[in-house]
Amino acid sequence: MDLVTIIAEIAAHMGTRDHRGRVANYIPELAKVDPARFGIAVVTVDGRMITAGDADEPFSIQSISKVFALTLALGKVGDQLWDRVGREPSGNAFNSITQLEHEQGIPRNPFINAGAIVVADVNLGGHQPRVAIGEMLRFVRYLAGDDAIAINEAVAASETATGHRNMALAHYMRAFGNVRHPVDLVLGSYFHQCAIEMSCRQLALAGRYLMLDGRHPDGGRVVSPRRARRINALMLTCGHYDASGDFAFRVGIPGKSGVGGGILAIVPGVAAVAVWSPGLNDNGNSYLGTLALEELARRTGWSVFSPPDP
Amino acid sequence: MDLVTIIAEIAAHMGTRDHRGRVANYIPELAKVDPARFGIAVVTVDGRMITAGDADEPFSIQSISKVFALTLALGKVGDQLWDRVGREPSGNAFNSITQLEHEQGIPRNPFINAGAIVVADVNLGGHQPRVAIGEMLRFVRYLAGDDAIAINEAVAASETATGHRNMALAHYMRAFGNVRHPVDLVLGSYFHQCAIEMSCRQLALAGRYLMLDGRHPDGGRVVSPRRARRINALMLTCGHYDASGDFAFRVGIPGKSGVGGGILAIVPGVAAVAVWSPGLNDNGNSYLGTLALEELARRTGWSVFSPPDP
Amino acid sequence: MDLVTIIAEIAAHMGTRDHRGRVANYIPELAKVDPARFGIAVVTVDGRMITAGDADEPFSIQSISKVFALTLALGKVGDQLWDRVGREPSGNAFNSITQLEHEQGIPRNPFINAGAIVVADVNLGGHQPRVAIGEMLRFVRYLAGDDAIAINEAVAASETATGHRNMALAHYMRAFGNVRHPVDLVLGSYFHQCAIEMSCRQLALAGRYLMLDGRHPDGGRVVSPRRARRINALMLTCGHYDASGDFAFRVGIPGKSGVGGGILAIVPGVAAVAVWSPGLNDNGNSYLGTLALEELARRTGWSVFSPPDP
Amino acid sequence: MDLVTIIAEIAAHMGTRDHRGRVANYIPELAKVDPARFGIAVVTVDGRMITAGDADEPFSIQSISKVFALTLALGKVGDQLWDRVGREPSGNAFNSITQLEHEQGIPRNPFINAGAIVVADVNLGGHQPRVAIGEMLRFVRYLAGDDAIAINEAVAASETATGHRNMALAHYMRAFGNVRHPVDLVLGSYFHQCAIEMSCRQLALAGRYLMLDGRHPDGGRVVSPRRARRINALMLTCGHYDASGDFAFRVGIPGKSGVGGGILAIVPGVAAVAVWSPGLNDNGNSYLGTLALEELARRTGWSVFSPPDP
Incomplete structure (x- = not known):
């Protein structure tokens, strides 16, 4: 199944979910966001951009x-x-x-x-x-x-x-x-x-250098390959607070979440992904965003813990 | 440079190191091991076995x-x-x-x-x-x-x-x-x-199923692909106790250490690696073993955090 | 009002209490004890013994x-x-x-x-x-x-x-x-x-040396005066686990509790007191026993924190 | 031996001590104080004031x-x-x-x-x-x-x-x-x-209400007897930070210390005591002040944990 269909189906699945977590309320401005929003954007190594849902809606990246x-x-x-x-x-x-x-x-x-x-x-x-x-x-x-x-x-x-x-x-x-x-x-x-504030589209684009071993798609070098890998490593081990181990276990790719409900996830050499849904789980990470990435990883086989061509 | 040379040079470099950490002494039997020992074994996805140093010496895998x-x-x-x-x-x-x-x-x-x-x-x-x-x-x-x-x-x-x-x-x-x-x-x-007790050679061989998405090289399935990835994820986030983050940062591949001085490390789809040197660092992980894996990752480009073909 | 009346009234008050705490259940044998029991025994420096309730019923001193x-x-x-x-x-x-x-x-x-x-x-x-x-x-x-x-x-x-x-x-x-x-x-x-197992009567008697600066009433010396004071000090600061500060605040005399529901309390130079009621509060100390000692201290003026003759 | 002599001797003993603790340096102004200073003031229930050393030197009560x-x-x-x-x-x-x-x-x-x-x-x-x-x-x-x-x-x-x-x-x-x-x-x-800033003399005077069950010596009531006892209880259990248990064990009377090197100690019904020496022990309490109070308690028999007339 092609990536466009997968992304569309994930967005559809998330739309049917009853439980969506709770919107962060410790920052009053964030508490105003509609919990029903969901967006996803995937930019691939070959430059394709695939989006679904509220992918162009700016949110607080926190x-x-x-x-x-x-x-x-x-x-x-x-x-x-x-x-x-x-x-x-x-x-x-x-x-x-x-x-x-x-x-x-x-x-x-x-x-x-x-x-x-x-x-x-x-x-x-x-x-x-x-x-x-x-x-x-x-x-x-x-x-x-x-x-x-x-x-x-x-x-x-x-x-x-x-x-x-x-x-x-x-x-x-x-x-x-x-x-x-x-x-x-x-x-x-x-x-x-x-x-x-960034939209999923903007956030996925901003994450490309981590997919590309430190290079900007325009050819410039943002960081050295070694540094890019190390930032990815930190995202995997520490990117979801005290649920980082669980995210690595269930999703298997480096990611960083924010209490605004966004997650930036990196599949090195393959794709940069941004999801957004403002409801949070108990650890302060996007509830639907995590589920969406789990489904994405499962259906694409994307994981840093499996052979490159599964 | 080919892998055989890299492995040989790593073993040579480790042999010249003055500081080798301290052998675990809380288990009296382990305290008897000679801190000067170092072994490494790499088995690749295509079945090659490359070893250096004390790669056939059994040690306590702990x-x-x-x-x-x-x-x-x-x-x-x-x-x-x-x-x-x-x-x-x-x-x-x-x-x-x-x-x-x-x-x-x-x-x-x-x-x-x-x-x-x-x-x-x-x-x-x-x-x-x-x-x-x-x-x-x-x-x-x-x-x-x-x-x-x-x-x-x-x-x-x-x-x-x-x-x-x-x-x-x-x-x-x-x-x-x-x-x-x-x-x-x-x-x-x-x-x-x-x-x-296992040698580096035996340990690397035993780790092949984690490199192969859960399959035994004989064709049998040890675990499902999903479970293999998850075990690899746990090794990356938790495999080196309270130095797991540092290992992910410096080496960038899933690994599990033991106080006997061994480390099993997995490069999904590429190789299973075992190193052994009995001296430990302050976190209870093999001092030279960690350095050897860091050099190996640097020289081969092996990392789950970089594009598959760097 | 004389001490005999005070003790009798305290026992009567405790008998009317609805809430009695919960009997310890982590030791199965202790869980069998009837939560309705209450006993108190006071032995004074001049040798009088005043009791009320189940003062002669043995309980686990723990x-x-x-x-x-x-x-x-x-x-x-x-x-x-x-x-x-x-x-x-x-x-x-x-x-x-x-x-x-x-x-x-x-x-x-x-x-x-x-x-x-x-x-x-x-x-x-x-x-x-x-x-x-x-x-x-x-x-x-x-x-x-x-x-x-x-x-x-x-x-x-x-x-x-x-x-x-x-x-x-x-x-x-x-x-x-x-x-x-x-x-x-x-x-x-x-x-x-x-x-x-001891009854309140036996326990109060056993505590006399701490009231008497280390002497047994028979004239023998159990511990030096300095040691007796120090044991009393430890009872005050540490005798009720993580509710020791609260006991000192509310009751104001050294005491040591047990999960069997007993408390031994010492008024130096004045009296040794034992109370027993098997229901415990959240900190593992006798619920009614603590209340009884608080009432006793309030009505007698016994406190190590007030002038000797209040 | 009379109290005047005891106080004088304590001050003399403290003057001969080589080790005096370390003056607090986290507040720059306090770090300027001469560590050789020592003062003590005792005011008794009958109104006598006995002082020795730098008893009239103001210090930061903290x-x-x-x-x-x-x-x-x-x-x-x-x-x-x-x-x-x-x-x-x-x-x-x-x-x-x-x-x-x-x-x-x-x-x-x-x-x-x-x-x-x-x-x-x-x-x-x-x-x-x-x-x-x-x-x-x-x-x-x-x-x-x-x-x-x-x-x-x-x-x-x-x-x-x-x-x-x-x-x-x-x-x-x-x-x-x-x-x-x-x-x-x-x-x-x-x-x-x-x-x-107060001198030992001023501080001992200020502490009289806690010796007098809440009354000011002028006859006014500062707090109720119950509240005075409770403040004394808190001083005993919590007055010396994480060395409160040790102070109760060694000295046996309620006390409150400050990083300026002062300690106010209360013997209910008997005396209010202030000591000052700016060098602190590892727990942040006056080193010589604690020793002086320990000697005072030992020589006078003052302790809330012994019979009133030892």
């Missing part, structure tokens, strides 16, 4: 931005980043602070909130937040080849007003010297990064 | 046996196993008991000791330990195609006499009803399983 | 035995005991194993199960369990002046068959070398110590 | 202020306070955040930092920090009968600039709704409260 922010930070400081952030799955919720106390202010990986805040601190680099935010936005637009990508200021403001746990994480790490700029500047930048 | 025990247990009870064992990286040491208290006696995954003890409890299936041990040994011999594989009774006895932490784990889970046979029978079976 | 076992162990090894057991409240449940992992097999205090198992290990002193059990029984009979005190073998056997968490604790500490005899011998001794 | 702040907060909201703060020893360091995650933003007791921040939030009561700070200062001056007591603004500013862990705690609890005013206002108030 933690998916951590992939792009990590890519930028590695470009700035290279492997020195790993002195300040670990590379291990956390075994805790995305906003846990306990681990920081046990490990002296060093977050376990760059995809939990604490780690992403350190990455934002690195990306700030002594500048004002607007400089870092501008750089991030330009980077994402370049990756996706789409200058329409923008930040939803209402979401950013909403997070600033309610993000007490993130403030706690940032202050806590600042006490250990692992956040180096003033906390309000770091979080100002971080909250704006999370408030970037 | 926790690598958890891969085979998991395969057997899934064959017995299928996905019901996941009611009793999780699929998430633990964020703790291999013998941690803290997590069990927080999660009501359910181990995080089948590759930490607690999880492997539950798997051993499943495999016991109401029989005497010798029955389960016999079944395990026959299974490993079948996978490797080598009836010379045996259990080192002195190592098994050594673990029985000193395995207080494993006894604590087993009693603790029995208090929650997640170990169902008497603890001494379960551990009797578990310690014998860990005391299986 | 963890209250830890007070007597600690007294014996300090007599054997003195302050060296504190190299193996801490003196801090635990902040965890009575049977928690997490703390042991964080603190290398050293229990936080001698009144949580792990600490009491170390104390039992000390009291075993190279002998068979029956020797240590005999010594403990003689000691308690001497303190109470009553040779009728005995061990309920059915309770001891019941704990031996079901005490998996205690076995886990003991094996875990043995892995750190902090249990030195074989686990089955230590727990054999420990379970028998817990299975001692 | 966490000792938590006793007075708790007294005020209980006056404002009564036992409703206990819906927001627990009464159990924490089993963790004074600035731990782990416990808050496990217990949904409810601090274990009012004497760890998190609990004291909630108390400060209660005392703020919708007003500006200067109102709450003024009230606190008036209260302490009234208790001590000394209007010279003042706040060291440099210390308060120093804490504001460096108190990242306290900011983390406050934001974390605000995420759970257990801090209700803006974090900067709550901490502004809290840091000023901690920056109150």
Whole structure:
């Protein structure tokens, strides 16, 4: 069966589901999103784009931005980043602070909130937040080849007003010297990064460099092949918080989720996939998005854990 | 450069290393092993076997046996196993008991000791330990195609006499009803399983079914393709205890280590690799074995996180 | 109002209570006890004995035995005991194993199960369990002046068959070398110590030495004044597991509870009190027993935190 | 031997000690204090004041202020306070955040930092920090009968600039709704409260109401007898962070320490004692202060755990 049909059927199946998870309500702006939405976009290595459902509807990418922010930070400081952030799955919720106390202010990986805040601190680099935010936005637009990508200021403001746990994480790490700029500047930048809005189509396009061993489809090199593999590895082991193992088990490809309901998934050498459905499961990952990717992986045979041509 | 040369050079490089980690000393029998040993064996999808160093020297496979025990247990009870064992990286040491208290006696995954003890409890299936041990040994011999594989009774006895932490784990889970046979029978079976001795050559051969999407090279099916992928996924996310993320980051292929110094690594559709060097790093994984696999992955381009033909 | 009336009224009040907590069910023999029972006995510094309710009904003293076992162990090894057991409240449940992992097999205090198992290990002193059990029984009979005190073998056997968490604790500490005899011998001794049966009358009598700065009413010295104070201090800070702070806050006198529903409480220089009611609160302490002691403290003004003559 | 001689000798003994602990350095202003200082003041129930050493030297009372702040907060909201703060020893360091995650933003007791921040939030009561700070200062001056007591603004500013862990705690609890005013206002108030400076003489005088079952020596009632006992109970079980059990064991009277090196200790019905020496032990309590109180308790027989007239 061809990919177009598979994608269409997946979208149809998801539309019939009664249970859709719960929309994140800790950020008031996000709570307003209609839980019935579902979109999917697949861009293949040969440049085909296949979409279904609300694939052109912008949504808040939230933690998916951590992939792009990590890519930028590695470009700035290279492997020195790993002195300040670990590379291990956390075994805790995305906003846990306990681990920081046990490990002296060093977050376990760059995809939990604490780690992403350190990455934002690195990306700030002594500048004002607007400089870092501008750089991030330009980077994402370049990756996706789409200058329409923008930040939803209402979401950013909403997070600033309610993000007490993130403030706690940032202050806590600042006490250990692992956040180096003033906390309000770091979080100002971080909250704006999370408030970037993209459609499934834009997100899949932005993920192509991870499918292509670090190259932009325009031929430019975004990161080295080694770095691209390592980012994919981190997505697989840490991309779904404390459900990363389950995602690897059920879906079998690197992915990064966000509480806005999006997931970016990478099949190296084959495809970049973006799904979106705002209802979340208990671990804070898109409920239907995970199911859709599981069905996609099952029907296509896409998995990094099986022979290349199954 | 051809694979034979790469393997030979890796073995040569490892031989020149001063630092080799520390041999496990908590099992007295294991502490006797010469830290200068290093072996590697690679079996490719087209049946070639390439070895270097002490590739025919038997060593205690220890926790690598958890891969085979998991395969057997899934064959017995299928996905019901996941009611009793999780699929998430633990964020703790291999013998941690803290997590069990927080999660009501359910181990995080089948590759930490607690999880492997539950798997051993499943495999016991109401029989005497010798029955389960016999079944395990026959299974490993079948996978490797080598009836010379045996259990080192002195190592098994050594673990029985000193395995207080494993006894604590087993009693603790029995208090929650997640170990169902008497603890001494379960551990009797578990310690014998860990005391299986194999050479790198035998171990690589035994791992072929995971490279081949679940098929034995003789054409028989060991497990379904889906189950093979899932076992590979668990090896990647949980196979190196609290250094699993780092192994995925640096090496990028599923692997399972044992405190005897062995590592079994799988490149789906390409190769099954076994390395052995008894000195361990701080996380209890083979120090040189990890380095050797990192060099192998770098030089061959083998990684599940890069396009199939890099 | 005189003490006799107060005690009688307290017993009457407790008899009218609907909610009585839940009888411990993890030891099958204990689960058989009638939750409607309530007894109280107060022995004053001038030798008066005042009782009410089921004050002459024997019950399983369980963890209250830890007070007597600690007294014996300090007599054997003195302050060296504190190299193996801490003196801090635990902040965890009575049977928690997490703390042991964080603190290398050293229990936080001698009144949580792990600490009491170390104390039992000390009291075993190279002998068979029956020797240590005999010594403990003689000691308690001497303190109470009553040779009728005995061990309920059915309770001891019941704990031996079901005490998996205690076995886990003991094996875990043995892995750190902090249990030195074989686990089955230590727990054999420990379970028998817990299975001692005493009535409120006997228990209050046995507690007199702690009211009398270490002296037996017969004039003999059980422990030095300093040691008596220190045992009282430990009862206050650690005697009610993770509700010790609450007991100190509400009742204000040193006390030690047991899951059999008994509590021994000491008013230094004034009285020794024993209460018994088998229903437990969520922290594993007698529900009515705690209420009775709170009423007693309120009506008599007994508190170590107020001026001596309130 | 009379009390005057005992106090003088204790001061002399402390002067000869080589090891004096380490002065707190996390608040820069505190790090400037001379570690050679030692003062002690004892005020007895009959009004005698006995001092030795630097008893009239003001020092930063820091966490000792938590006793007075708790007294005020209980006056404002009564036992409703206990819906927001627990009464159990924490089993963790004074600035731990782990416990808050496990217990949904409810601090274990009012004497760890998190609990004291909630108390400060209660005392703020919708007003500006200067109102709450003024009230606190008036209260302490009234208790001590000394209007010279003042706040060291440099210390308060120093804490504001460096108190990242306290900011983390406050934001974390605000995420759970257990801090209700803006974090900067709550901490502004809290840091000023901690920056109150008192001499040993002033501090012992301020503590008299806890010796006198809640009465001020001028005859007024500060708190009810029951509340005074309960505050004393909390000081005993929680007053020295994770060394509270040890302090109860060795000294045997309620006490509250501060990182400025002061300790306020209460012998109900007998004396209020203040000691000061800026060097701290590993638990953050005054090293010489604790030793001095231990010697004082030993030589006077003062202990809440012994008969009133030993």
